[in-house]
Amino acid sequence: MQIVSMKSMLYTARANQYAVGQFNVNNLEFAQAFLQAAKEEDSPVILGITEAAVRHMGGYSLITAMVKELMKEYEIMVPVALHLDHSSSMESCVKAIHAGFTSVMIDGSHLSLPDNIAITRRVVEVAKVMGVTVEAEIGRIAGEEDGVVVDASLGTYAAVKDCEQFIYETNVDCLAPALGSVHGQYKGEPRLRFDLLDEIVRLTGVPCALHGGTGIPSQDIKKAITLGVSKINVNTENQMVYTAAMREALSQDPAGYEVRNYARAAMDAIKASVKGKMREFGSSGQAETKNI
Ligand code: 13P
Secondary structure (H helix, E strand, O other), X not given: OOOOOHHHHHHHHHHOOOOEEEEEOOOHHHHHHHHHHHHXXXXXXXXXXXXXXXXXXXXXXXXXXXXXXXXXXXXXXXXXXXXXXXXXOHHHHHHHHHHOOXXXXXXXXXXXXXXXXXXXXXXXXXXXXXXXXXXXXXXXXXXXXXXXXXXXXXXXOOOHHXXXXXXHHHOOOEEEEOOOOOEOOOOOOOOOOHHHHHHHHHHHOOOEEEOOOOOOOHHHHHHHHHHOEEEEEEXXXXXXXXXXXXXXHHHOOXXXXXXXXXXXXXXXXHHHHHHHHHHHHOOOOOOOOOOO
């Protein structure tokens, strides 16, 4: 199967009451682990790539080629979307689309509402022609993602009326409203505004993405899905699992130097962790579900 559009995946998920995980790819082993997990769980999957990860891995085209080759190698038949996460500019979105990404997020959440609408509209105009899905953020999600820090004092909840206007004026496919989740590790318990989520989903009708999936308790994940979250992003947790497994493998072999052995241990650990997430999000066994 080719990489597919994220839009239809999200509508299918919502109609069937589950969410698709966006797992962030930080290197080759992350991509291998997530594709293998998706195959073994028979689950759709979204591979999320930040601009920093693009720079680390050597560019958009190389990433598309890597994902396509791995899909061939593993005989992947489940739906896979390739998504640019938290893009800062029109230029990055165009590069990603040109390289074959099937979805882009334009993050204008630090801008005023009119400016966020303006940049999102421009991205939507280009992306729609190419059949590429667009996600955008409203309100500001606090925390740290790949070196981009939004101080807790700057984090703001999405306003329902802004979401309505935003969807009406941009025609974006997927909305990431700030609901109280944070990027990175939580200090204390997450307090998600389910009332906001409920209103936003009912008024806008578009699939919602829940960012900052690391550390959200399972009952909150389930409630968010029931209320209309169709996409859940996880990055920090996988990085923690990966580095912990690598540290453990190294500590058992202090004089060792065979890099692939430690990388494989780390890869197996995130694969197992992501399989657990797919079950928790309800996407396991859903690769074949049809749009309603
Ligand atoms: P975490 O790193 O908190 O899991 O959030 C990931 C994310 O939202 C990517 O956009």
